[in-house]
Amino acid sequence: xxxxxxxxxxxxxxxxxxxxxxxxxxxxxxxxxxxxxxxxxxxxxxxxxxxxxxxxxxxxxxxxxxxxxxxxxxxxxxxxxxxxxxxxxxxxxxxxxxxxxxxxxxxxxxxxxxxxxxxxxxxxxxxxxx
Amino acid sequence: xxxxxxxxxxxxxxxxxxxxxxxxxxxxxxxxxxxxxxxxxxxxxxxxxxxxxxxxxxxxxxxx
Numbered sequence: 001x002x003x004x005x006x007x008x009x010x011x012x013x014x015x016x017x018x019x020x021x022x023x024x025x026x027x028x029x030x031x032x033x034x035x036x037x038x039x040x041x042x043x044x045x046x047x048x049x050x051x052x053x054x055x056x057x058x059x060x061x062x063x064x065x066x067x068x069x070x071x072x073x074x075x076x077x078x079x080x081x082x083x084x085x086x087x088x089x090x091x092x093x094x095x096x097x098x099x100x101x102x103x104x105x106x107x108x109x110x111x112x113x114x115x116x117x118x119x120x121x122x123x124x125x126x127x128x129x130x
Numbered sequence: 131x132x133x134x135x136x137x138x139x140x141x142x143x144x145x146x147x148x149x150x151x152x153x154x155x156x157x158x159x160x161x162x163x164x165x166x167x168x169x170x171x172x173x174x175x176x177x178x179x180x181x182x183x184x185x186x187x188x189x190x191x192x193x194x
Contacts, residue, residue, distance in 0.1 A: 012168045015159045019175055022152045029148055033141035039132055045189050046145075049182050056178060063171055 016064050023057035026050075134193045146186050153179035 030050035037043045064070035134142075156176035163169040 010162070012163050012165045015163050015168055015172065018155065019159070019171060022148075022155065026145075026148055026152065029141075029145055033138075033145055036137050036141055038135055038138065039193065041132075042134075042138060042189055042193065045185060049185060052178060052182070056175060059174075060171060063167065 013064075013067075013069050016060060016067075016069065020057065020060040020064060020070075023053050023060055026053045027057060132193055134190070138193070139190075142186055142190050146183060149179050149183045149186065153183065 027050055030046050030053060034043050034046040034050065037046060061070060065072070153176055156172045156179060159172035160169055160176055163172055
């Protein structure tokens with residue numbers, strides 16, 4: 001019973017997680033403050049502080065990752081291939097000078113091929129339906 | 131002389147609150163963590179949150 005009075009302890013993993021989440025929250029807050037700011041000098045200070053926070057975030061992430069406390073599973077390779085194919089054909093269709101030439105002929109009405117959507121239902125649908 | 135807008139003032143105040151709490155937590159973790167590397171990360175964090183508070187303060191003072 002971890003959470004009984006007197007025996008509750010934060011682990012090193014909890015601590016690193018909090019360092020990481022705190023950095024993440026601060027990066028967001030600095031970004032917001034920068035966007036809301038009108039003084040160029042203040043903007044650049046806020047930008048610099050956000051950068052420092054980002055470096056710290058990267059360190060905290062590495063520390064967790066090294067210890068196996070933050071898993072980063074690889075992308076589904078068939079989805080990756082489909083997305084690469086989708087965007088490379090779109091960009092090819094648009095040509096180098098923008099959309100004007102090919103307006104009205106954008107390929108792929110649906111973003112992903114139907115067979116993929118069947119194999120992998122969205123978040124809202126349970127995976128093991130009969 | 132440039133003066134802060136109300137929005138800037140409130141945002142800086144919010145950042146100071148976040149940095150203060152982050153700093154205090156890091157000070158605590160720096161004494162509490164088992165692994166010396168985690169301890170060191172927390173101590174570094176404490177130092178940089180403290181510096182950020184000072185930087186924010188001097189911006190606040192120079193623009194108000």
